[in-house]
Amino acid sequence: MQKAVDLDNSDPLAHLREMFFLPEGMIYFDGNSLGAMPKAALGIINEATQQEWASDLITSWNKAGWFDLPTRYGDRLAAIIGADAGEVVICDSTSINLYKALFAGLSLRPDRHVILAEKNSFPTDLYMVEGALAARPGLEMRLVEDLAGTIDESVAVVLVNHVDYRSGRLADVALITARAHEMGAVVIWDLCHSAGILPVELNLHGADLAIGCTYKYLNGGPGSPAFIYCAAKHLPHVSQPLSGWWGHEKPFDFDTGYAPDAGIRKFLCGTQPILSFRALEAALDVFDGLDMAVLRAKSCSLSALFIELVQAKVPSLALASPTDAAQRGSQVSFSHPQAYPIVQALIERGVVGDFRMPDILRFGFSPLYLSHMDVVRAVDILQEIMESEAWNAPRFQARGAVT
Numbered sequence: 001m002q003k004a005v006d007l008d009n010s011d012p013l014a015h016l017r018e019m020f021f022l023p024e025g026m027i028y029f030d031g032n033s034l035g036a037m038p039k040a041a042l043g044i045i046n047e048a049t050q051q052e053w054a055s056d057l058i059t060s061w062n063k064a065g066w067f068d069l070p071t072r073y074g075d076r077l078a079a080i081i082g083a084d085a086g087e088v089v090i091c092d093s094t095s096i097n098l099y100k101a102l103f104a105g106l107s108l109r110p111d112r113h114v115i116l117a118e119k120n121s122f123p124t125d126l127y128m129v130e131g132a133l134a135a136r137p138g139l140e141m142r143l144v145e146d147l148a149g150t151i152d153e154s155v156a157v158v159l160v161n162h163v164d165y166r167s168g169r170l171a172d173v174a175l176i177t178a179r180a181h182e183m184g185a186v187v188i189w190d191l192c193h194s195a196g197i198l199p200v201e202l203n204l205h206g207a208d209l210a211i212g213c214t215y216k217y218l219n220g221g222p223g224s225p226a227f228i229y230c231a232a233k234h235l236p237h238v239s240q241p242l243s244g245w246w247g248h249e250k251p252f253d254f255d256t257g258y259a260p261d262a263g264i265r266k267f268l269c270g271t272q273p274i275l276s277f278r279a280l281e282a283a284l285d286v287f288d289g290l291d292m293a294v295l296r297a298k299s300c301s302l303s304a305l306f307i308e309l310v311q312a313k314v315p316s317l318a319l320a321s322p323t324d325a326a327q328r329g330s331q332v333s334f335s336h337p338q339a340y341p342i343v344q345a346l347i348e349r350g351v352v353g354d355f356r357m358p359d360i361l362r363f364g365f366s367p368l369y370l371s372h373m374d375v376v377r378a379v380d381i382l383q384e385i386m387e388s389e390a391w392n393a394p395r396f397q398a399r400g401a402v403t
């Protein structure tokens with residue numbers, strides 16, 4: 001297809017594909033779940049194990065700077081999500097960081113008791129709110145469809161997914177934040193599906209708190225540590241409940257009482273998974289000097305081409321994402337009653353997307369390692385599967401623990 005060839009020939013990001021391992025012939029549309037492995041991670045993990053762990057052992061906490069990795073890498077991530085150095089720390093998991101962020105938000109509005117969240121939120125976010133409710137009687141969780149339209153003066157914290165994990169719909173950061181602030185509420189952004197794929201611009205929009213993972217578009221590796229952002233203006237006033245020693249102002253004084261660090265380290269709890277941190281360094285290196293607007297432009301171009309081709313060649317799939325690229329993250333979803341076996345048949349043919357309940361085929365587009373010709377080839381394979389009904393084979397019905 002000439003259009004795809006032309007787009008690839010003028011792609012300013014094409015050279016980045018070489019920075020990643022991808023099996024020959026595989027077209028990987030699951031970077032919105034687990035990003036591809038940066039080749040440089042191998043060398044860094046080697047150094048981290050053979051030199052820092054095997055040889056230097058305990059001295060590496062100082063010598064290799066292990067103790068400061070959460071803030072050192074946090075500063076680098078801050079640049080990717082529109083925050084300043086000192087506002088982001090990398091640590092723990094997204095779910096755990098959300099728990100901290102919820103109470104941090106509540107600590108800024110001690111006279112209020114409502115947490116407003118989306119009915120369609122990624123479930124762990126709501127589970128963590130349930131946990132907060134159990135820990136502090138008197139709190140209320142309000143689940144709504146239209147956040148901006150329902151924020152009132154009883155709301156302490158608004159919890160919003162920047163990109164909906166099912167439909168890929170992009171929330172209006174500016175609108176929700178402005179409305180929340182008008183009503184005196186604090187906003188927590190879940191950036192799992194936007195960090196590393198589009199310009200997030202937290203500080204431009206006057207954001208309060210945000211959390212997210214690094215294993216999707218940021219390519220940090222399976223279970224790589226998550227992050228938490230707190231605007232500098234809030235840092236002196238917030239508290240979080242997981243008051244472990246890594247968040248203490250002087251952890252090595254071994255005082256009996258807890259005194260939080262004055263800065264972003266107050267969001268740390270305990271010892272961090274250093275080997276995972278070290279792998280993340282290779283992922284952050286990829287973003288050095290990268291213009292997020294250029295990344296976004298290619299992401300929109302890839303997903304728009306995918307929609308155009310699927311709608312032309314596979315009409316039995318119904319688009320479950322916004323048609324307008326400006327309203328999408330970097331993911332396109334289609335629905336079909338046989339979504340699960342279709343995804344399995346695609347995977348067997350080297351086209352890797354995923355399935356989400358109840359009937360969604362999800363395709364994520366990472367401009368770092370996908371080309372427009374990958375999109376063309378993938379749609380041809382999808383068309384073949386649908387026309388031959390290859391998905392109907394019994395082996396495609398079996399479900400693993402992880403879908």
Ligand SMILES: Cc1ncc(COP(=O)(O)O)c(C=O)c1O
Pocket residue numbers: 093094095096122124125161165190192193213226
């Ligand atoms: C939007 C969103 N929030 C939260 C999470 C949970 O992250 P974790 O398992 O790292 O706690 C995910 C995981 O996929 C997610 O997509």
